[in-house]
Amino acid sequence: MIKSITLTLLLTVLLVSILPAVESIPLIKTPLNYASDFAGSLKIKTISFDPSDTENSFNGTEFILFRQYLETKFPKVHATCTRTIINTYSLLFKWQGSNTSLKPIFINGHFDVVPATAAGWLTDPWNGTIMDGFIYGRGTIDNKLIVMSSLEAIEAMLTANYVPKRTIYLAFGHDEELGGNNGHKYISDYLKSQNITAEMLIDEGSPIMKENFLPGINKTTALVGINEKGYLFYNLSVTTPGGHSAMPPPETAIGIIAKAALAIETHPFPNYPLSVINSEFLNLFNETNIANVPYLSSMLKTTTAVTMFKAGIKSNVIATSATVWINHRIIAGSNVTYTLNRVRELVNDSRVQLVIDGSKEPSPISPPSAQAYKLVKKSLKKVYGDIRVVTGQMFANTDTRHYWDLTPNIYRLMPVVCSYAEFSTMHGYNEKISVDDYMKAIKFYKKLILKFQTCGQQTTAPTSYLDDSDQSDCDC
Known part of the structure; x- marks a missing residue:
């Protein structure tokens, strides 16, 4: 019996050692193709106009076009996951896990954007231009980045026939820029009606700050928001x-x-x-x-x-x-x-x-001692390398305000590495991210999903090359 267990463990170690690391596995498209598909989403004018704007009004057709665009770009997601349309425009995807005893995780974002005119831009904000290694357009940072990169991560995993143990939800609102009362508020109410709670929720937040982002930042630093004002x-x-x-x-x-x-x-x-x-x-x-x-x-x-x-x-x-x-x-x-x-x-x-x-009221403070936070932190370090990851307060308000009853573990982060000047383009002129940053965002969400599947659960060799089998990395 002891020999059998020893042999099994040895085979597990050998299999794990010869499997390629998750980061080294090629994704299903080239960086340029990923960037082009992201740029295509930026051409769709899913604009949230301020109620005081008497010259412009909500155009639901654009939001439906965006939904149809997702259908064409993520066929496996739509074939495998359950999609629920909430209050006409918001979207909730459910990727069912094999172990229903595990609480799901949520990746949240929004696909509405603030208005933009061509004046002051290097290129039309609605062209989705790829130029000098950057993707330009309204919504590149806030917040189609999260929507598109998380869907790309799952599309790649489905292509590899990966089956998660833990259920994953993607929740995308259509009116965050106006407070989310017609988008994420409705999604949250739907989840409550289904008695769904979560292990962890991650939404937009501060960017990963380049060195010298602010005086005193002497190393690339990810600020994970554990509360907001x-x-x-x-x-x-x-x-x-x-x-x-x-x-x-x-x-x-x-x-x-x-x-x-x-x-x-x-x-x-x-x-x-x-x-x-x-x-x-x-x-x-x-x-x-x-x-x-x-x-x-x-x-x-x-x-x-x-x-x-x-x-x-x-x-x-x-x-x-x-x-x-x-x-x-x-x-x-x-x-x-x-x-x-x-x-x-x-x-x-x-x-x-x-x-x-x-x-x-100010939000509850999510515990940095929680296992969920440790897995977010480790996912960041796996993808972005030797960066500093710290907790703190989110600088603004997000749609997480609608989910305080869903889970105590709510974290806020924008998976893009920025200088202060680059981050200032959000809601301003020449909003952009690099193609490399977009690729890393896809890898981050893939890594994050995998971390929450395998840590503390995997007892045999992984059945898919997408499994993250490094038990020592889990702190479980």
């Missing part, structure tokens, strides 16, 4: 009789509302101590770096941003009304009620009316 959006307004500018009252509507906005802006929320925030990412920087870089200093406190102002109709007419819009991002440990009460105390003027436009 809450928010409070509101407007303040004042109404007065107005009149001729030659006979002004002691205070005008504009003056009153400006004073209120100034009171809020000039009394920032206090910083939280680094020891309370417990961010591996912020611990990389000294106090001077943090104080002088808004990207960093914003992680220490609830922030305040005066974003819009509306008043007046003519230069010699006193405005009868004035409105200002203000945006707070609320740090973990604080809450909406405290933020709102502090605003009212600072304004302290009964003439000023406050109307809440939206609010959300």
Whole structure:
């Protein structure tokens, strides 16, 4: 019996040693073909227009065209996985695993994008241009990257006849840029109705930062977001009789509302101590770096941003009304009620009316000690090499807000290596990623899926060359 077990283990080791590593296995298309298919998705104008945009409106036809494009580019995914269309446009793919006792994992993203015009771009943002090793177009980073690369990973695995043990879901919303209330909110509600919970969910987040992305970043660094801020959006307004500018009252509507906005802006929320925030990412920087870089200093406190102002109709007419819009991002440990009460105390003027436009409490903090996080971290290191992987707070809000009840293990990351200038193209001019980065994103999702299949479960030699059999790499 002992000899039999020993022989089995020896054969397992030998088989594992002669199988090629996952990273070295050729994918099913050339890099240029992968890039071309990604570029094709960028030509489809799945735009989320702001509700205040009176000149443009939602075009559902483009979103259906995008869905049809996915059908043509990922035939095996559509033949094997169950696809559910949620609220007309959002998509949920289910790749059934063989072991139903294992909780599924979720890879989330969105395929709506913000508007773009050709002005200021090197190439038309809707052409999906491949130029000098880069793929240009609106949505390359935010967020068709995740949608296309995760589907490419599964298409390659299906081509290799890989059968997962753990079920994988791909959840893609169509209105993240507007808050996700018609996309991921509906997907989340559907999952709750099916009593589905998850082992882990990963969604968009900060990019993998190149050296010198920020002062103090001395090595390529992946920031995995384990929480995100809450928010409070509101407007303040004042109404007065107005009149001729030659006979002004002691205070005008504009003056009153400006004073209120100034009171809020000039009394920032206090910083939280680094020891309370417990961010591996912020611990990389000294106090001077943090104080002088808004990207960093914003992680220490609830922030305040005066974003819009509306008043007046003519230069010699006193405005009868004035409105200002203000945006707070609320740090973990604080809450909406405290933020709102502090605003009212600072304004302290009964003439000023406050109307809440939206609010959300800060997210729960996902544990970095969880096995799920360790597997995300190891997947990153396998694909991107000797990089630093740290936890911290996501700099903005994501659709993960709709999934807090699905799993305690929610992680946020954009699988693209960027300088700060390159990352700034997101929502700006010349949004792009390199072909090499796109290939690595595909490999990352493939590696991530495999990590969650084999760790702690595989007891025999892998049956497919796509299996990741390195048990010592799992920390299980």
